[in-house]
Amino acid sequence: MNKKEFIEMVKEMLQESLGDEYSVVEYSHVKNNKKPLSGLAIQRIGTDLGMVIYLDKVFDEYQNGRETDKIAADLYREIRNAEIPKELSGDFMSAIVNNYESAKPMIFCKLINEKANREMLREVPYFPFLDLAVIFYIQVSKSNEGEMAITIDHKIMDLWGIDSQQLYQDTIYHMETSVPQQLQSFSDIMEGILDEEEKIILREIGINGKGRFETTPELYCLRNSSIFGASSLLYGDTMAKFAEQEQCDMLILPSSICEVLLLPDDGSRNYGELQDMVKTINQTEVSREELLSNSIYKYDRMAKKISIAYQGEEL
Template sequence: MMNFNEFIEVIKSKVEVKLGDNHLVECKQVLKNNGVTYHALHIRKEGNNTSPTIYLEPFYNIYLNQGADRVNNNLINEITKLYTENIDSPPYMNEVWKFTDYEFAKNKIMYKLINTQQNRELLKKVPNIPYLDLSIVFYLYFGADDNEQYTAMVYNTHKEIWGVDSEIIYHHAMANTQNAFPASIRSLQQIMQEFAQLANLEDFSDNKILEPPIYVLSNTKRVNGAGVLLYANILEGFSEKRGCDLIILPSSTHEVLLIPADNDVDFQELQAMVKDINITEVPAEDRLSDHVYLYERNTNTIYIAA
């Protein structure tokens, strides 16, 4: 069987043959969150500005599971099908040129939280603001359909073209993100009950109470929801309602868990649990932090507890 690099070269060659000479087929590495790198085909038809990105790791897994020595033509057909389904330019492409004007772009800028240590190389290239062991970074949000969101990371080159500093970008991103992605706090109990109903789990009882109660903080889209930690009055209002400080467990970049704090909490034990879950359950690209945070309602402050 082929190793991954050999697989990539075979796929690239076969796709080139299938699509013909009027298509440029390139293989590139795509850097994602936390230094995770994917390998992708970029395919562009002559005279077309759109270049769909097709990640090859899932196809390599299919190839391995098939146990074949050669690449099945069905794989090539699936890849070219993906290309033809995504060849049309997304609606926002008609306005790309406008994003060199900050007055136009500023209403599309959002922010998200990422881990500082795991994204050292990326942070050299993008405007960012440190926050605890995390960093606030920015992206342009063009919209979404049923399948995905259309976004683009904001790089230092954007900031230079716009002629603004990171604080100004942050000011607009904060307002935009809260408006586009409202906060959501739901009890884990409720989420488990809804899942049980959907899965027809008859043995799940509504009377099973989680102690201590755990709440899931995210946004209504469940994408980059950890950034809700920075929304105005969210933690302050929830902690006042609960009458206590809040333990914050960084579940992923998309959500965090809130637990009412008490005097008996063992933060070192919680941190060990967070580390273990990150390693065993959370995809590397979605990991936020191995630390445990505490929100102190008297000072309206989040700090690293362990």
């Protein structure tokens, strides 16, 4: 059974389980960096909102021997557990889509690769930033299971009657307080996520006198609390303060759309080798839809400006 046949089969099974109250239709979407996804759009009849379930990974599970009945049962539970709250339909959605002031506290931005998303960028307002692009979305709701969001396109901008410059300025101002920048050393992050046995192993490899891991002593993570934390590059003075503290420029390694890594630049760094490292990690460790760039950036502490230090290959 190929993927198309699999999706059609799951669609029929879910439609039978959900009954006539729901509409279940096939859905395809090209996500960040031209990542194609296929699945089903499920909507309760008579409501404005629905949900999309992507089936690409589920199809892989099927190919690895998972039974279709169990797959359909799990998807059914997922749909039932993710019912759209009544307060997010009808008048509420109409207000945020048609009224900019109502939507403004819920607007956030994210960084994506510009060249890898040329087609998508034709449909939305965006700002170029280095070899990246800043796009905007309305965060309708957020929970431990994920978030519901609406990408802001030209149609919504026409309804709001504002220009891109105002959208950008208002969004950055809002994000500076709602999702402020966070800077944390990589060793502190490792301490926080490792269990005691893993910490013991690292301590055997070697720690410094203060009891901190020296696996990557100069590497720092910059992000914010949104799921697209790399957008923190666009605002705040954390980078400037950190560069002054270290008395040097900062190299910026694009880890993913979720965060970037900072490396103090003492003048001895080989940019080409760093770029090769970023490219290798992108190819082996980062999913296609979370890739940001293969380039290396640099923050000049005197000019207080970020530029491309080493241009990487296209994604």
